[in-house]
Amino acid sequence: MGDLAVRRSLRWAAAGLVATAATTGVAHSQEIWLAAVDPYTSEARKWRASVDYMDLFRPDAPWKTVASRTSVFKLGPAFSRRGKEEQLRLVIEDLRRRNIALALEVGLLPYPGSCSKADEAHSRLDGIEQLLARLKSHGGSPKFIAMDEPATYGLRALPDGTCSESASVVAEQLKPGIELVRHYFPDAKIGTIEVVDASPERTRNVMDFITAYQQAVGTPLAFLHVDMAWSSAALNNLSTIAQRAKHDSIPTGVIYNGPPGSDAAWTTGAQHHVDQVETGLGLKPDAAIFQTWSQHPTRLLPETRPGTLTNVVLGYLRPPSRITLQQTDDRVVGRLEDASGRPIAGAMVTVTAQDVRGLSSLQSKEIKGTVPVDARSAVIGVRIDAEGVCACAGDVDAKIGAVDYADDRVSHRVLFPGSVNDVREFRTSRGKPVVINSPAFSVTPGAGFSVAVQATTTEQSDAAGYVAVIFLGEDKKGIKRQNWYFRPNEDPFGTVTTDDDGRFASPVPPNVARLGARISVHYSGDGDRRGAISIPQ
Secondary structure (H helix, E strand, O other): OOHHHOOOOOOOOOOOOEOOOOOOOOOOOOEEEEEOOOHHHHHHOOOOOOOOHHHHHOOOOOOHHHHHHOOEEEEOHHHHHHOOHHHHHHHHHHHHHHOOEEEEEEOOEEOOOOOOOOOOOEEOHHHHHHHHHHHHHOOOOOOEEEEEOHHHHHOOOOOOOOOOOOHHHHHHHOHHHHHHHHHHOOOOEEEEEEEEOOOHHHHHHHHHHHHHHHHHHOOOOOOEEEEEOOOHHHHHHHHHHHHHHHHOOOOEEEEEOOOOOOHHHHHHHHHHHHHHHHHHOOOEOOEEEEEOOOOOOOOOOOOOOOOOHHHHHHHHOOOOEEEEEEEOOOEEEEEEEEOOOOEOOOOEEEEEEEOOOOOOOOEEEEEEEEOOOOOOEEEEEEEEOOOOOOOOOOOEEEEEEEEEEEEOOOEEEEOOOOOEOOEEEEEEOOOOOEEEEOOOEEOOOOOEEEEEEEEEEOHHHOOOEEEEEEEEOOOOOEEEEEEEEOOOOEEEEEEEEOOOOOEEEEEOOHHHHHHOOEEEEEEOOOOOOOOEEEOOO
16 A cells, blocks of 8 residues: 555435444453564665564564454565565564464455556565565465455546446456465455545446456455545545445455554554544454554554554554534533443543634644655645545635745745745645645755745645655755645644543633534543544434
8 A cells, every 4th residue: 555545524414334342451352463564675765664663573572462452464575576585584483473464465456457557456476476475485474465446546547538438348357366376375355455445436447346356256245344544535445445344245444544653643643543533433343453554653563552553553452432412503512431331530632623614713733754865955845636635525615824944044934926825725626736846945865854844725635635745866856755734723622621521511612603513522442442533422
């Protein structure tokens, strides 16, 4: 998978999906899947990512609780094909010792082809055979083969509008790759990973692919794992996909990841995404997949240290909580309880207003990172319905004010052409992309940098665009970009403590009511239970 996953409050519909939360002990009966950036990929990309990856496979590795509940560990094709032999063998042997099933994520669409491109969904058949043979020669026997987004990429037209394949054609194209899998690992369960974002068309494509796959291959998908684009419309589409998969008895999983930027941002974001799906949306997927394909979190271990990948999973293993909520014109009242309905007393909950109509004042959003050592300059860009984002949920309405860049030596302010009172309003829709770059300015190679973006957007604009700092090399070509994706402004206007019966109340400020903001309440959890999100019913 790639950046689509990172580009991603809610119409909190309940779909009643699959597994039911347990009320005591371990929180649920879902499978736990784990995947991270392997040493080969980290070195090839010059990343400092998952630096203790191989430590997972020491007998005394500090993830005893998480390991005992992990059902599946997933490898990618690069490590399986090109990773060091001693490392690959150690992974396979230790997973077998721990009784953790092995999974392989791989693109099975053939490349080259009339409509194929060099992306994660497409692979050369000889390359697929080489990695399967190598995995088998080192004792690997994957129980699961996760096809890498064949519907997401196979049903996507090329930029010139050509090569828009049907679901049936894409399913047929998968058959040679599937035959290779069956030759080497006849008992492997073959499923798919697909992106769910704001696009209704992509949602229909995935559902069409579910039918086409069974018709072409003769068996249904063994599972459907969702790579979420974390936006309001994407969460609505997740409900639709989950209901369809449940109807077809296809086990469904959700990949829980977080935004790039820092270990804390990634892990906090992943935990929040769990709350969004499993309490806010009311879905209980068959599989919870904790996977990173970015530089964060930097460390996977130990499970007891906040900011590590296994610590996120450890938190997930706690019993869930839930919030019931009601709202009048001037206040919200609710109750926090555990999975058995018992009150959770003395807990702090945060009340937040989300400006879904984009009527609030501009708020400052931050992009942080390190200037590439080979960067010489940068531009500030705006992209809407272009270069990785889609205006799929409706018309886009975003207001962007001053953008301030600063590193150790340089500070620079950008105002976009057409700004009125230092604010540029962008109104557009799908099929009318916006691509704007500021004039280039100098940067300090290797320095830490920050970018402050003043913005406000509507809910329909969620993830339909972004503001980016794009670093340029000596040849003035882009070498790296970091983005702030459009999100409606949020105002956490109240923090209240539950009483002995788990109840709480908070006034709604008049300005929040006037804006027509959506109110939500979030409990972040504690050492005994997971968090929860709710909006008034």
